[in-house]
Structures are given as structure tokens and as C-alpha cells.
Amino acid sequence: MRLGIDFGTSNSAAAIVRDGKLLPIRFGEAEQFRTSVYFPGVVPDPDDFQLDAGQEHELQQLIDSAARAARAAGQERTPQALRREALRALRREWMEARAGKERSASDLLQNAVYGDDALEAYFEEHEGNLVQSPKSMLGYNLHPRARQTITGIAAHILEHIRLTASAQLGQPLRSALLGRPVQFRSSIGEAGNDQALDILREAANQAGFDQIDFLEEPAAAAMHYHAESSDRHQAVIVDIGGGTTDIAHAEVGGSEAPRIHRAWGIARGGTDIDLALSLSGYMPLFGRGITRVPTHHYV
Ligand SMILES: Nc1ncnc2c1ncn2[C@@H]1O[C@H](COP(=O)(O)OP(=O)(O)OP(=O)(O)O)[C@@H](O)[C@H]1O
Ligand SMILES: [Mg+2]
Structure with missing residues (x-):
């Protein structure tokens, strides 16, 4: 099942098509949420996933079986790449298991808070980091460290969407169709578009999506209008x-x-x-x- 995602500058939304019908995902009471996230501490890196002893063992098993599969297929995989992928799979399972339990959304993802609640939490706490409209930064000339941080922020938001949708539909979602503007906001001309797409693809991957495709936002709007026109x-x-x-x-x-x-x-x-x-x-x-x-x- 493919999740359609509108990762907007101001607001984000998601939906699937089931039996030919559009089924929007709910975020609290609404069918969209303000594209803001608040981290009480520093912005956590999704790659910094801490394993307990049992998970270390599981990780090694995943690495070993992926290495065997790669050898059988005649592919060259570095130990680092194998470890990274195994870690991603393990982290995703762990996140999905946690999302299934009755924990508040803010308790997940190192206490990150999304949407309007993000602003409220920020004004209440007077510290931490509030990020608004991260999409508008994707096409800018970024220092490698800033790029990593922005990728991580986008990944947290996309993971929030993925987990919310997975919980609502009762099945883990692994495939995403992401909207993209025809022209991203950019300070580096046409290269800004390529960079923004690279960052979004990487963020969606970190967020647990295996299959990632893009659709131009006006084409998506046209399809919606089409569905309503006889x-x-x-x-x-x-x-x-x-x-x-x-x-x-x-x-x-x-x-x-x-x-x-x-x-x-x-x-x-x-x-x-x-x-x-x-x-x-x-x-x-x-x-x-x-x-x-x-x-x-x-x-
Ligand atoms: N009630 C309102 N009053 C005034 N302006 C509004 C209102 N609601 C939305 N807007 C304007 O619409 C914009 C948000 O529109 P929308 O949610 O379609 O953007 P988005 O999809 O998040 O952005 P993009 O598609 O550019 O990434 C806001 O930035 C604001 O300027
Ligand atoms: Mg939009």
C-alpha cells in the first residue's frame, strides 16, 4: 500500500487510496498538521539509535544474512553499508512496536512534538528547538552539517506521518509517493531542485520508507480536481x-x-x-x- 504525502511548507497531509476511494490520514482531529516540530533538547539524529544487548545480537544476525544474500547475488557490499541497513531495519521495527503501544505521540521520537502543539510546547518550555517550514530550506546552499540536521528534521516529520498512518491503517507502510513543487525555493538555481530531492529521498529512507517516488504538486492538485469533475x-x-x-x-x-x-x-x-x-x-x-x-x- 502506497502512502501519498503532501509535505508542505506550512501544512502537511497524507492519504491512501482504498477501493478506489481517497482515505485521508487524521492527525489528531484534523486531516493535516502545521509543518512544525519541537525538540525539547537538541535535534536528535535518527541514525543515533542505541541498541540493547539483545538487539546487538539481532543486528549481527541481520548483517550476516544480508551479507550471505549479497554474496549469493554476486554483489559487493561494504561492512559499513550492511551495518547501516541492518540498523535502519531494526530501528524501524522498534519504532513501529513502540507506536503500537499506548504512548502519547510526544513520547515517541525522543519527545518530539508536532504541529500546533510544537509551538505551544516551545512557548511553554522557553528552551529546546522549534523548527518551522523546513521544506523552504531544502534548496539552499547548505553547510554539510546543516544539511545533515535538516535531513534529520525532515526524516522525523516523515516518520511521524508514516507511524501515524501505519497505526491508523493497522499495517506498516513502506512505500511513499511524495509531492514536490515544480521549483523548490532555491539560492543555487536549478541545482537547488536536485539537492532538495536528494535530501527528501534520504529523509524518507531514514523515516523507514523503502520505495520512494515523487509527483509534481500541481499534477496532484489536477488529479484531485479531475476526480470531482464529471x-x-x-x-x-x-x-x-x-x-x-x-x-x-x-x-x-x-x-x-x-x-x-x-x-x-x-x-x-x-x-x-x-x-x-x-x-x-x-x-x-x-x-x-x-x-x-x-x-x-x-x-
Ligand atoms: N486562514 C488563513 N488566513 C490567511 N492565510 C492563510 C490561511 N490559511 C492559509 N493561509 C496561507 O496559506 C499558506 C498555506 O497554504 P498551504 O497549506 O496550501 O501551503 P503548503 O502546502 O504547506 O505549502 P507549499 O505547497 O508551498 O509547500 C500559508 O502560508 C498562509 O499564507
Ligand atoms: Mg502545498
């Missing part, structure tokens, strides 16, 4: 998001499959409007452009 017609579908605006020209409706003719993307969205409104409408109340305080202090 007559065949040409349409321009516009998805204005928090970070990007995505547009598709498609032939939709009726019993035939939709045909996406073309898709475009602009790396601008609602957060740019929020920011511009804040700077021009709200910050003057604090003296921006009115007092002699340099304007760059207003952020």
Missing part, C-alpha cells in the same frame, strides 16, 4: 502554497484518465505575503521607517 474539459489548476505556487494545464474530468499537458512553478507563496505584510503593515507600529532604528533590525 465533464471532460481543459483547465488551469493553481495551487498557492506557503512556499511555492504551482500551476498545471490539464485535460480533466469524465471517465478517461486526466492528461497533464504542462506544469509550472514559481518559488513564491503565502509566507512571502505574510512577510511583506508584516514588514510594511505591522513593523511600522514598532517604528520601522519612522524612527531612526535601522530597518534591518526589523525581521
Whole structure:
């Protein structure tokens, strides 16, 4: 079963198709959650999984059997790669077993808190790390350490989605179809798109997905519109998001499959409007452009 994921700049959602019907995943009461996460301490690295003695033994067995399988298939695998993969499988099982028990969502994943609760927890605790809209950073020029941290953050959010969906559907989900903007927000031009996709793929892998595919967000929006349209017609579908605006020209409706003719993307969205409104409408109340305080202090 494949989980469709809309990992958005401002809000994230997920759904599956069962018996030809769209079945959204619930996050608390809602069918989406604010793409924010709060870590009470430092941002944990999903690769830092601590094994107990029993798990060490299990890990060794997994490594040995993977090594035998690789030899039989005539593949060269380094001991490091074998260990990494075995560790990932073991960690995933452990996370799924924990998610099945009646623990609060915040107790999982080293006490990470997601969505609106993340903001509340951050304001209550006055410490720790609050991360909002990590998607908008994926296409930026990143120091290797920053890249690792952002990959880990995206992995935690995708794992939260995977575990929530798995618990709701009563079966572990291993396959994901991830939405992607046509143009990611980027400071390095076209290379930003490739980097963002690499980070998302790596994060989804860390989050426990084995099969990862991408679908352009306006194509996904067009398919949704198609499913609601009875007559065949040409349409321009516009998805204005928090970070990007995505547009598709498609032939939709009726019993035939939709045909996406073309898709475009602009790396601008609602957060740019929020920011511009804040700077021009709200910050003057604090003296921006009115007092002699340099304007760059207003952020
Ligand atoms: N009630 C509201 N009032 C004003 N603006 C809103 C409201 N709800 C959403 N928005 C705007 O819509 C944006 C979020 O839209 P949406 O949830 O579609 O974005 P997203 O899918 O997370 O982002 P993207 O697709 O760019 O990654 C917010 O950034 C905000 O600017
Ligand atoms: Mg969106």
C-alpha cells in the first residue's frame, strides 16, 4: 500500500487510496498538521539509535544474512553499508512496536512534538528547538552539517506521518509517493531542485520508507480536481502554497484518465505575503521607517 504525502511548507497531509476511494490520514482531529516540530533538547539524529544487548545480537544476525544474500547475488557490499541497513531495519521495527503501544505521540521520537502543539510546547518550555517550514530550506546552499540536521528534521516529520498512518491503517507502510513543487525555493538555481530531492529521498529512507517516488504538486492538485469533475474539459489548476505556487494545464474530468499537458512553478507563496505584510503593515507600529532604528533590525 502506497502512502501519498503532501509535505508542505506550512501544512502537511497524507492519504491512501482504498477501493478506489481517497482515505485521508487524521492527525489528531484534523486531516493535516502545521509543518512544525519541537525538540525539547537538541535535534536528535535518527541514525543515533542505541541498541540493547539483545538487539546487538539481532543486528549481527541481520548483517550476516544480508551479507550471505549479497554474496549469493554476486554483489559487493561494504561492512559499513550492511551495518547501516541492518540498523535502519531494526530501528524501524522498534519504532513501529513502540507506536503500537499506548504512548502519547510526544513520547515517541525522543519527545518530539508536532504541529500546533510544537509551538505551544516551545512557548511553554522557553528552551529546546522549534523548527518551522523546513521544506523552504531544502534548496539552499547548505553547510554539510546543516544539511545533515535538516535531513534529520525532515526524516522525523516523515516518520511521524508514516507511524501515524501505519497505526491508523493497522499495517506498516513502506512505500511513499511524495509531492514536490515544480521549483523548490532555491539560492543555487536549478541545482537547488536536485539537492532538495536528494535530501527528501534520504529523509524518507531514514523515516523507514523503502520505495520512494515523487509527483509534481500541481499534477496532484489536477488529479484531485479531475476526480470531482464529471465533464471532460481543459483547465488551469493553481495551487498557492506557503512556499511555492504551482500551476498545471490539464485535460480533466469524465471517465478517461486526466492528461497533464504542462506544469509550472514559481518559488513564491503565502509566507512571502505574510512577510511583506508584516514588514510594511505591522513593523511600522514598532517604528520601522519612522524612527531612526535601522530597518534591518526589523525581521
Ligand atoms: N486562514 C488563513 N488566513 C490567511 N492565510 C492563510 C490561511 N490559511 C492559509 N493561509 C496561507 O496559506 C499558506 C498555506 O497554504 P498551504 O497549506 O496550501 O501551503 P503548503 O502546502 O504547506 O505549502 P507549499 O505547497 O508551498 O509547500 C500559508 O502560508 C498562509 O499564507
Ligand atoms: Mg502545498
